[in-house]
Amino acid sequence: MKISRVETFLMQAGSPSETAWAAGPIAGGVNSGMSIGGFRNWLFLKIHTDEGLYGVGECSGWPAVVAAAVQQMAPLLVGEDPSGIERLWQKLHLSMMGHGVTGVVGAGALAGIDMALWDLKGKALGTPVWNLLGGKVRDRVRAYAHVSTPAFARTLIDQGYTAFKTGHVRTAVGKVAELREIVGPERDLMVDLHGPPWMTLKDAIIICRELESYKLLFVEEPVAPEDLEGLRRVGDSVAVPLAAGERRSLIWGIKPLIDGRIVDVIQPDMGRTGISQMMKLAHMAEANFITVAPHAGSLGPVAEYAAVHVLAAISNALMLERFANEWEGRDAVIDVPLEMKDGHVIVPDRPGLGVDIVEEEIARYPSVRNCGVPGSAEGGAYARGTFYEHQYYQPRSERMTAMAAANKGP
Ligand SMILES: [Mg+2]
8 A cells, every 4th residue: 555645624613612712703714604713723634545545634733834844745655655654754754854853833744644644554454543552441531621610610510521621820719719619529620820921930839839729630831831940840849730741742842841750741732743652752651650631722623533542542641631612613524523421532443543524514614814812902912002912921910910819819
């Protein structure tokens, strides 16, 4: 079997209602009449072979840009035997050496191709990808949902969810206090502080100290993701498990979080690691008693399938991040949505990844925009002369709101 061609499918995706991706509604370019907003794009790809079999994958790491990277790499794949996944990964990685250290764009291209090669191998052998990764450790994968209100938490508890994450740095402590009352001591609660660059190390420690008494499963990105030394010092100062890694890529990007056990949980993004790299990361993490909870945020449904196969096959799987209130168009761009039961995703048994894309549906949402400021110009952020000017980088006023919430204490 030989690779014959590589096809990419870029689309404008709508937003889960409780995230920054929901910011900045886009006008035009959408034919469906469905609600759509934000600047989230999904990039799927198909690797075709001369025998008619194909594999599907998904890339993140700035999908609109990654689409060009995949097309640049495609001629290097044509004519190759698709079964040598690691060999092809190394060949493509080498092909980018002139562009410098591989960042999220190059990693995104590698990740989607890697995913499609695993899918292809599974289909060719008639077995699910998890079986090729060593076999199933579990039949279902626990998922956690994003919540920002007690009412939504109650709805999700009724649906069987047992783990919840909230966020927004200024109001985190207050939200955690409110949500802990609702979810009780038996269910897991987490908070994402989104590592704003204006958060000083000492402020992060103050907030994390306030969070200690709520016995969170983890606190995510208490300082900027680039601030490894800050993360280490937060971890040394407070008794809260830490999680990070979603904005990094490949084994070399996430290795510094694992070395020295700076975090307790790594959150690799499947669309910028791929299956092969996420397996390597899981093993590196296991050797350091660190668990794996893949990031979801920007990702579409094919990368999620791939993450489920990895989580099914590794011993140190913590949980899958999964929006319970996703954009209504998400399930329509694939043939079979993942099955959820009692807050768990059922591990699929079909050959390969067990999912295909629906090209006609993807074509309904042409990419309009894939870059923007969270809380966007339309939403007030960075608007000159307003309170929200430089909302992300210079809001010392925002700091006092966060401190005030922290001061209320448990
Ligand atoms: Mg996050």
